[in-house]
Structure formats: structure tokens, C-alpha cells
Amino acid sequence: MEPKVNWARVEFESVARNLGFARVAAASWAAGLGFTLEELEDIKLAVSEAVSNCIVHAYPERPGRVLMMLSASDHAFTISVQDEGVGILDVLAARSPGVSSSPQRMGMGFTLMEALSESMDVTSSPGEGTKVVMSFTPGDQ
Ligand SMILES: Nc1ncnc2c1ncn2[C@@H]1O[C@H](COP(=O)(O)OP(=O)(O)O)[C@@H](O)[C@H]1O
Numbered sequence: 001m002e003p004k005v006n007w008a009r010v011e012f013e014s015v016a017r018n019l020g021f022a023r024v025a026a027a028s029w030a031a032g033l034g035f036t037l038e039e040l041e042d043i044k045l046a047v048s049e050a051v052s053n054c055i056v057h058a059y060p061e062r063p064g065r066v067l068m069m070l071s072a073s074d075h076a077f078t079i080s081v082q083d084e085g086v087g088i089l090d091v092l093a094a095r096s097p098g099v100s101s102s103p104q105r106m107g108m109g110f111t112l113m114e115a116l117s118e119s120m121d122v123t124s125s126p127g128e129g130t131k132v133v134m135s136f137t138p139g140d141q
């Protein structure tokens, strides 16, 4: 019998080389939960933004750990992306459109993740790391 809640965890080094893997891993795990191809593309894009933040922002000194947890219940697919990096001082400000700590970036990552997911939650502690949780429901759009 199919379990009521199914889950998987994927852990990898915060290097650009692993971004494509993370996107595809998340989307292939979510495939079969009733999402359309377009919705799976949205999931890929949202995951991509969360993971690239771990790669670009979380570990300024050297690459570190990124943990992606996937879970599916009857109604929703939930993914969390977390790091043990520098953390974010002001989460509310960081989530605002156009806010970035690097001048060459757009600061639209969180805005995109929020728009693409059904819900998005960010928790972070300076010096301890950041966790982004997003959930998606098939047939949402
Ligand atoms: N995992 C993370 N670790 C540390 N800081 C982060 C992380 N994710 C986001 N941030 C901070 O939040 C800001 C906004 O993120 P985002 O909306 O993705 O824009 P961008 O990546 O273009 O700067 C980043 O500039 C960075 O300062």
C-alpha cells in the first residue's frame, strides 16, 4: 500500500555544479503527484532560486551543506531547502522585491518563490543558517 506520507532527503555540496541536479531531483520526485508539466517547471524554478541562494549567499568562505527535504501527503507536495550558512539578519526585508545584498543581483528570488508556490516560509538565524519551506498543490493555477 502507498504510504499516506512519503518523503525523501537529498544532501549536497553548495556548488553551482549541483544546481541542475537539485532542480531535476525535486521535479522527478514530484512527478507522479498529479502536477502538470507546466507546474513541474514552476517547481523546478522555485527550487532553483532556493538552492542558488544557498550556493551564492549562504557560504561566502567555502562551500557547505545543502539539505533538501521532500514530502508528499494526500494534498500537497512540500519541499524544504536549508543550509548551515551565514543566515539572514532581516528576513522580512530580504523577502521584499528588489532587495539583494549583492549589487549585481536582482533580489527577486524570494518574490519568485512566493509567486510560484502555494505557500513559502523562511526562517533564518544569523550564523546558524536558513531554511525555506515551500508547498505546492496540483491544479493550483
Ligand atoms: N540561503 C541564504 N543564506 C544567506 N542569505 C540569503 C539566503 N537566501 C537569501 N539570502 C539573502 O536574501 C537576499 C534576497 O534573496 P533573493 O530574493 O533570492 O535575491 P538575490 O539572490 O537576487 O539577492 C539575498 O541578497 C541575500 O542577502
Ligand SMILES: [Mg+2]
Residues within 6 Å of the ligand: 049, 052, 053, 108, 109, 110
Ligand atoms: Mg536569489
